[in-house]
Amino acid sequence: MKRRDFIQLAGMGAGAMMLPFPTFGNSVDASRLLDPFMDTARKKQLADIVLNTTKALGASYTDVRIGRYLNQSVVTREKRVQGVQNSESFGAGIRVIANGTWGFAASNDVTPDGIKKTAERAVAIAKANSKFQKEPVKLAQTPPYGEVSWRTPIVKNGFEVPVKDKVDLLLNANAKAMENGASFVNSMLFLINEQKYFASSEGSYIDQDIFRIWPNFSVSRIDRASGQFKNRSAFSAPVGMGYEYLDGKAEDKIQGPGGVILYNNSYDIVEDATLAAEQSKEMIAAKSVEPGKYDLVLEPSHLWLTIHESVGHPTELDRVLGYEANFAGTSFLTLDKWQSKNFKFGNDIVNFVADKTQPGSLGAVGYDDEGVKCKQWDLIKDGVLVNYQAIRDQVSILGQNESHGCCYSQSWSDVQFQRMPNVSLQPGKNRLTPEQLISNVDKGIYIVKDGSFSIDQQRYNFQFGGVLFFEIKNGKIAGMLKDVAYQANTQEFWNSCKQICDERDYRLNGAFNDGKGQPSQSNAVSHGSATTHFSGVNVINTARTI
Amino acid sequence: MAILSKEEAKQILDKVIGFSKADGIEASLGGSDSGNIRYARNSVSTSGEDSNISLSVSTYFGKKSGAASINEFDDASLEKVVRRAEELANLAPENPEFMEPLGPQTYGPDSKTYIEATAKITPEYRAQAAANSIEPATKKNITAAGYLQDNSGFSALANSKGLFAYNQSTSVNFTVTMRTNDGTGSGWTLRNFNDVGKLNTAEASKIAIDKALQSRNAKAIEPGKYTVILEPAAASDLIGLMFGGLNARQADEGRSFMSKKGGGTKLGEQLVDERVNIYTDPWNEELPASVWANGGLARKKMDIIKNGAVQNLIYDRYWASQKGVEPVPFFGNRIMQGGNASLEDMIKDTKKGVLVTRFWYIRAVDPQTLLYTGLTRDGTFYIENGKIKHPIKNFRFNESPIIMLNNLETLGRQQRVGGGFGGASLIPAMKVRDFTFSSLSDAV
Numbered sequence: 001m002k003r004r005d006f007i008q009l010a011g012m013g014a015g016a017m018m019l020p021f022p023t024f025g026n027s028v029d030a031s032r033l034l035d036p037f038m039d040t041a042r043k044k045q046l047a048d049i050v051l052n053t054t055k056a057l058g059a060s061y062t063d064v065r066i067g068r069y070l071n072q073s074v075v076t077r078e079k080r081v082q083g084v085q086n087s088e089s090f091g092a093g094i095r096v097i098a099n100g101t102w103g104f105a106a107s108n109d110v111t112p113d114g115i116k117k118t119a120e121r122a123v124a125i126a127k128a129n130s131k132f133q134k135e136p137v138k139l140a141q142t143p144p145y146g147e148v149s150w151r152t153p154i155v156k157n158g159f160e161v162p163v164k165d166k167v168d169l170l171l172n173a174n175a176k177a178m179e180n181g182a183s184f185v186n187s188m189l190f191l192i193n194e195q196k197y198f199a200s201s202e203g204s205y206i207d208q209d210i211f212r213i214w215p216n217f218s219v220s221r222i223d224r225a226s227g228q229f230k231n232r233s234a235f236s237a238p239v240g241m242g243y244e245y246l247d248g249k250a251e252d253k254i255q256g257p258g259g260v261i262l263y264n265n266s267y268d269i270v271e272d273a274t275l276a277a278e279q280s281k282e283m284i285a286a287k288s289v290e291p292g293k294y295d296l297v298l299e300p301s302h303l304w305l306t307i308h309e310s311v312g313h314p315t316e317l318d319r320v321l322g323y324e325a326n327f328a329g330t331s332f333l334t335l336d337k338w339q340s341k342n343f344k345f346g347n348d349i350v351n352f353v354a355d356k357t358q359p360g361s362l363g364a365v366g367y368d369d370e371g372v373k374c375k376q377w378d379l380i381k382d383g384v385l386v387n388y389q390a391i392r393d394q395v396s397i398l399g400q401n402e403s404h405g406c407c408y409s410q411s412w413s414d415v416q417f418q419r420m421p422n423v424s425l426q427p428g429k430n431r432l433t434p435e436q437l438i439s440n441v442d443k444g445i446y447i448v449k450d451g452s453f454s455i456d457q458q459r460y461n462f463q464f465g466g467v468l469f470f471e472i473k474n475g476k477i478a479g480m481l482k483d484v485a486y487q488a489n490t491q492e493f494w495n496s497c498k499q500i501c502d503e504r505d506y507r508l509n510g511a512f513n514d515g516k517g518q519p520s521q522s523n524a525v526s527h528g529s530a531t532t533h534f535s536g537v538n539v540i541n542t543a544r545t546i
Numbered sequence: 547m548a549i550l551s552k553e554e555a556k557q558i559l560d561k562v563i564g565f566s567k568a569d570g571i572e573a574s575l576g577g578s579d580s581g582n583i584r585y586a587r588n589s590v591s592t593s594g595e596d597s598n599i600s601l602s603v604s605t606y607f608g609k610k611s612g613a614a615s616i617n618e619f620d621d622a623s624l625e626k627v628v629r630r631a632e633e634l635a636n637l638a639p640e641n642p643e644f645m646e647p648l649g650p651q652t653y654g655p656d657s658k659t660y661i662e663a664t665a666k667i668t669p670e671y672r673a674q675a676a677a678n679s680i681e682p683a684t685k686k687n688i689t690a691a692g693y694l695q696d697n698s699g700f701s702a703l704a705n706s707k708g709l710f711a712y713n714q715s716t717s718v719n720f721t722v723t724m725r726t727n728d729g730t731g732s733g734w735t736l737r738n739f740n741d742v743g744k745l746n747t748a749e750a751s752k753i754a755i756d757k758a759l760q761s762r763n764a765k766a767i768e769p770g771k772y773t774v775i776l777e778p779a780a781a782s783d784l785i786g787l788m789f790g791g792l793n794a795r796q797a798d799e800g801r802s803f804m805s806k807k808g809g810g811t812k813l814g815e816q817l818v819d820e821r822v823n824i825y826t827d828p829w830n831e832e833l834p835a836s837v838w839a840n841g842g843l844a845r846k847k848m849d850i851i852k853n854g855a856v857q858n859l860i861y862d863r864y865w866a867s868q869k870g871v872e873p874v875p876f877f878g879n880r881i882m883q884g885g886n887a888s889l890e891d892m893i894k895d896t897k898k899g900v901l902v903t904r905f906w907y908i909r910a911v912d913p914q915t916l917l918y919t920g921l922t923r924d925g926t927f928y929i930e931n932g933k934i935k936h937p938i939k940n941f942r943f944n945e946s947p948i949i950m951l952n953n954l955e956t957l958g959r960q961q962r963v964g965g966g967f968g969g970a971s972l973i974p975a976m977k978v979r980d981f982t983f984s985s986l987s988d989a990v
Contacts, residue, residue: 080641080642080643081639081641084638101590102591102592102593103593103594104592104593104594105594105595106594106596107597108598108617121595124669125593125594125595125669128593128669128670128673129583129590129593129669129673131673131677132589132590132673132676132677132680133589133590134587134588134589135587135589167639183799183800183801184799184801220801222799222800222801224800224807224808224809225807225808226807227800227805227806227807227808227914228914229800229801229805229913229914231801231913321586321587322586322587322689322691322725323586323587323591323691324586324691325586325689325691325723325725326584326586326691326692326693326721326722326723326734327693327721329906329989330725332988332989334729413596413598415592415594417592452909452910452911452919453909454907454908454909454919454920454921454942455907456906456907456921456923456940456942456987456989457906457907457921457923457989458988458989458990459989460987460988460989461921461940461942461985461986461987461988461989463911463919463942463944463985465911483912485911485919485944487942487984487985489988518582518584518693518695518721519582519695538985540944540984542911542912542917542944543912543915544912544915544917544946544949545915546803546817546915546916546946546948546949
């Protein structure tokens with residue numbers, strides 16, 4: 001994730017919340033978000049204007065994305081609404097290959113004349129660049145799908161829920177946090193709807209309606225006497241669901257070790273805010289960690305980010321090939337390691353699956369942004385690197401003739417490129433609960449929820465913090481710790497994986513705002529895992545005096 | 547073209563204000579034409595252009611406000627957006643922290659943020675700029691990956707109390723990473739200007755090529771505390787993060803490194819070495835900034851840190867009114883005073899140390915102490931007895947800019963750097979003792 005993807009909301013707390021999606025688009029009133037928009041037949045007419053125009057100008061391939069992107073954010077602190085924002089962004093992005101070179105242009109002028117001009121500009125840019133092109137673009141085949149559609153299987157459309165109900169829910173959570181000793185609380189709800197129409201010169205016309213939602217808060221407790229402060233973030237996850245995620249059903253609550261309550265397919269924000277305020281007191285009073293080697297027991301709301309950074313990013317083929325060298329970096333998982341068929345990324349119990357279909361996940365769509373039908377595939381099998389993440393213009397480098405279907409653009413105005421699918425650690429095959437797992441640990445730390453994170457540009461060396469840290473002594477939880485961060489080398493870390501809980505403990509978490517590319521774009525991605533045990537990891541103490 | 551002149555912008559904004567039936571209205575208009583080219587593997591990968599213009603309107607009745615925006619500018623659309631904002635204001639809850647807009651302000655003379663040549667960059671210019679970077683790389687068995695982005699934009703603001711402000715600006719940002727084809731060396735450079743006439747991608751690329759060649763086959767040295775010489779980009783990455791914490795309200799609320807044990811803030815107290823002087827000045831020739839900020843507040847030349855003590859925190863208008871002080875807008879630029887020492891002088895005066903080109907993936911570890919972690923990247927060298935001895939493997943650091951600026955040894959010459967986490971700044975290279983490197987990375 002990249003800090004530069006966030007736009008900070010003025011007047012909010014330090015390290016607190018920022019809008020987790022690009023803030024392009026126009027502010028509109030909430031009812032506008034429910035308006036029916038341009039019908040599919042009209043979009044097809046416009047797309048055909050583009051396809052005919054670029055073909056006449058000599059483009060060998062064209063795709064056009066006519067997109068309407070809706071965002072809603074409701075932001076509060078304590079008893080006050082800080083902002084309700086509804087935004088709508090509508091336009092078309094056109095990508096062509098001319099003289100073997102990509103060209104892209106976008107405009108919010110989606111009239112027959114306007115879209116034709118944009119199409120002409122895309123071809124002109126491709127031709128200007130082709131003078132210096134050394135590797136002509138080669139696209140993997142994909143079948144033409146004709147006219148098809150896909151929609152996120154939501155139960156309740158969050159945009160139909162009145163803003164007042166959302167405000168009431170957040171203010172109620174704030175009130176509970178304050179009643180239980182919080183000094184400050186910021187809470188927020190983000191909703192996204194991407195209405196995307198894709199057409200290509202190869203005969204696909206794909207209409208998709210995609211939903212995502214993310215409730216979040218930050219509870220702060222300040223101890224003026226000692227000058228200390230701590231922030232406890234929400235144990236929610238951003239998900240590819242409707243408003244039903246906020247139902248907080250009893251069957252979706254999990255009583256975790258250390259008295260924590262964790263959430264699966266739905267979330268109870270009021271309950272979590274109450275507990276957050278109580279736990280923030282313990283966080284300040286906790287014992288400062290003794291640095292050294294510990295066994296780590298990482299809960300899924302924490303482990304997702306370690307997976308994202310150390311597994312998700314290094315298996316992106318464009319990074320491996322050097323296309324991201326000037327920004328996000330390259331990867332230690334070079335092609336020779338994959339070609340050897342025996343590179344031990346992790347030990348035998350480590351299996352990672354890439355996926356664009358899992359229900360409830362942020363990555364789930366029917367087709368990607370270059371018209372490829374989505375699927376699942378193995379990245380790491382029994383600890384061995386077996387594949388990468390690749391799209392149409394790069395997959396042939398792997399000797400494969402089918403794109404993995406993980407091409408994405410954050411808006412109509414940005415060019416699509418390879419983005420991370422959901423990448424998830426498969427649960428253990430033997431029955432094992434987190435309590436049973438902890439009972440096997442002599443000296444360890446149980447970490448809940450993601451915190452600080454940093455990793456090098458080839459994804460070898462990482463450092464992660466967390467939110468709640470519990471000391472494990474002789475198989476039992478022995479109170480809270482603070483000032484904890486762990487450092488490791490990716491390959492050593494995944495080879496130190498000792499136990500993975502079974503599928504009953506498997507949960508998704510993720511981010512709305514994974515950043516990559518220049519200009520930087522956001523991508524929403526989920527990562528699943530069960531509670532997992534790593535042995536002998538280096539833990540540092542992060543306390544300082546200034 | 548999405549750029550309106552001062553007169554064109556004023557005409558639209560006056561019309562918008564005329565449509566208002568609310569207690570008051572504020573309207574802002576902004577537009578930009580931007581273009582970019584990206585290359586990797588010694589070949590152009592993507593490039594594009596984007597043009598955008600948008601009008602935002604905020605109206606209020608008492609302490610209830612509503613906002614709406616639009617990108618159509620005929621009279622009917624302008625009136626529609628005002629009505630929509632008024633409807634939203636009527637439905638909104640009262641905001642106890644609402645502040646009415648400012649009356650007319652007096653701004654200093656315009657600063658030179660706009661350069662016409664930058665506004666006229668063409669796709670052909672961008673392609674040639676990329677070629678000028680790629681060609682010298684291929685000759686030296688090096689793979690170039692770079693990115694050039696140019697922007698020309700304007701912003702205008704007006705309100706029903708008579709305030710009007712306008713600014714036009716241009717920028718061009720270029721970064722390039724050069725990697726040796728054997729994968730053992732990597733170098734990087736950044737250039738950031740308002741005036742594209744100052745940009746020479748071949749010259750910048752040569753520096754990155756030299757760093758890549760010099761950084762081949764790095765040796766590992768033990769992590770620990772080292773004297774470091776930070777090039778301006780590296781210094782800026784860490785020090786830039788400090789400015790985000792200079793928010794008065796957070797400090798007063800007790801949740802910032804500027805909060806004081808027992809209550810109050812550390813404003814005016816010496817926090818870092820007394821040679822540290824940082825100020826903001828919109829009229830700086832090297833790094834000009836708009837003379838007005840959000841809401842139309844005038845920007846002034848102002849000390850941020852003087853002789854090691856923080857002199858000014860950022861106060862929004864509400865918090866300033868609560869505390870009985872003048873509001874202070876976000877700093878438009880940051881200028882840190884440098885010294886006379888060249889990089890070579892600083893190396894010559896170092897018995898044992900590490901030269902850092904840049905940092906990477908810097909993230910907050912503890913907001914209370916401004917502790918950050920991150921890594922060195924694209925050229926890290928070991929210095930012994932006044933000379934660069936050999937390239938070294940990259941380190942992870944855990945360090946606070948506050949601790950770092952207390953351990954200051956020497957200030958070098960200033961350079962404009964931009965595009966990093968702290969935004970654009972004019973900052974010197976610096977030598978710092980006892981910088982904490984906590985582990986080694988194999989990354990090149």
